[in-house]
Amino acid sequence: MDFIPVNEPVLNGNEKKYLNACIDTGWISSEGPFVTEFEQKMSKTVHRKYGIAVSNGTAALEVAVQALGISEGDEVIMPSFTIISCAMAVTKVGAVPVLVDSDFYTWNMNVDEIETRITSRTKAIMIVHLYGLPVEVDKILELAKKYQLKLIEDAAEMHGQTYNGKPCGSFGDISTFSFYPNKHITTGEGGMVVTDDESLAERCRLLRNLCFKKNIRYVHEEISSNFRFTNLQAAVGLAQLERLEEFIIRKRQMGKYYTEQLRDIQDLILPIEHTNYAVNIYWVFGVVLGEEVQADNRLVQKLLAEEGIGTRTFFWCMHEQPVYQKQKLFINESYPNAEYLARKGFYIPSGLALTKEQMERVVIKLKKVMAQIR
Ligand SMILES: Cc1ncc(COP(=O)(O)O)c(C=O)c1O
Numbered sequence: 035m036d037f038i039p040v041n042e043p044v045l046n047g048n049e050k051k052y053l054n055a056c057i058d059t060g061w062i063s064s065e066g067p068f069v070t071e072f073e074q075k076m077s078k079t080v081h082r083k084y085g086i087a088v089s090n091g092t093a094a095l096e097v098a099v100q101a102l103g104i105s106e107g108d109e110v111i112m113p114s115f116t117i118i119s120c121a122m123a124v125t126k127v128g129a130v131p132v133l134v135d136s137d138f139y140t141w142n143m144n145v146d147e148i149e150t151r152i153t154s155r156t157k158a159i160m161i162v163h164l165y166g167l168p169v170e171v172d173k174i175l176e177l178a179k180k181y182q183l184k185l186i187e188d189a190a191e192m193h194g195q196t197y198n199g200k201p202c203g204s205f206g207d208i209s210t211f212s213f214y215p216n217k218h219i220t221t222g223e224g225g226m227v228v229t230d231d232e233s234l235a236e237r238c239r240l241l242r243n244l245c246f247k248k249n250i251r252y253v254h255e256e257i258s259s260n261f262r263f264t265n266l267q268a269a270v271g272l273a274q275l276e277r278l279e280e281f282i283i284r285k286r287q288m289g290k291y292y293t294e295q296l297r298d299i300q301d302l303i304l305p306i307e308h309t310n311y312a313v314n315i316y317w318v319f320g321v322v323l324g325e326e327v328q329a330d331n332r333l334v335q336k337l338l339a340e341e342g343i344g345t346r347t348f349f350w351c352m353h354e355q356p357v358y359q360k361q362k363l364f365i366n367e368s369y370p371n372a373e374y375l376a377r378k379g380f381y382i383p384s385g386l387a388l389t390k391e392q393m394e395r396v397v398i399k400l401k402k403v404m405a406q407i408r
Pocket residue numbers: 090091092093116117119120162163188190191212213214224225
């Protein structure tokens with residue numbers, strides 16, 4: 035029986051046509067015309083004035099943090115339960131991530147803890163929307179205003195999602211996206227920074243491209259990176275963006291099907307279908323083992339793999355990262371909900387190419403494995 039991968043993208047729209055145009059015209063580098071078109075269209079979908087496409091979502095966060103001038107000794111508040119890209123963007127510039135725990139049910143950062151973590155060194159809050167539901171943005175906007183903090187919104191997983199009707203990617207000073215193939219729209223690898231601030235946008239463009247001095251090529255006053263995004267990536271991105279609404283509908287259908295089929299499994303916590311500010315877009319369909327289950331996620335994932343089902347573990351907390359422990363960061367810190375999610379959460383196949391038959395098989399096998407470990 036075929037193995038069901040955890041994710042497979044759908045690339046059967048205009049991707050080939052636009053890619054052929056790149057090859058026919060010879061425009062395959064970051065100088066090609068699709069890059070600007072993709073930046074304009076993507077930023078428009080999230081109601082931002084400027085979009086700066088970069089090589090991936092991690093680069094987007096690095097560019098965002100540096101563009102805001104966050105540097106040595108500054109503190110940035112973020113969830114412990116997230117991808118390391120968020121913390122790395124901060125530690126790379128010598129600043130310090132200051133962590134908060136997660137909400138047990140939305141899996142997003144616990145907004146009520148943020149104020150207690152603000153100090154005189156706090157420079158910014160990094161919002162990270164996870165797994166399909168946005169963070170409660172309003173509360174954070176209020177705090178940012180009250181304490182005059184910068185706001186970075188990591189919307190890597192939130193293409194097409196809204197918070198109280200406003201697009202994710204439109205909040206705060208600067209927002210970032212990833213276009214990795216498990217995202218609702220993909221460019222293979224890719225990312226984007228979006229903002230309404232012209233000077234920030236200009237700064238991001240410089241940081242993406244080695245900080246070339248304006249009008250004097252090969253003369254540099256700052257250290258930066260090459261985070262450029264190619265015309266080939268933009269070709270795929272444009273074709274994907276044309277189908278964003280369709281993809282959101284598809285993901286929600288998948289979420290509904292899995293929820294209906296899995297809701298009776300004892301000791302399995304499913305994603306919340308909606309909150310009072312958003313309807314889940316199921317970046318991926320995550321599940322969390324209940325407290326009665328002795329096994330951790332890795333054991334269940336191993337059993338599912340033996341049944342031909344691909345899964346991926348949830349993120350590992352920032353305060354438990356060996357690399358940061360070595361640097362003596364987050365000593366004796368504990369975030370119980372985040373630790374629980376990291377040990378008990380994983381996601382099941384939920385890529386856009388998944389068929390009904392494959393989903394049916396996932397449900398059967400997950401039920402079997404859950405009965406086995408009980
Ligand atoms: C919330 C979040 N931020 C940042 C990233 C990093 O994006 P990339 O893999 O494109 O570097 C990811 C990737 O999955 C993510 O989920």
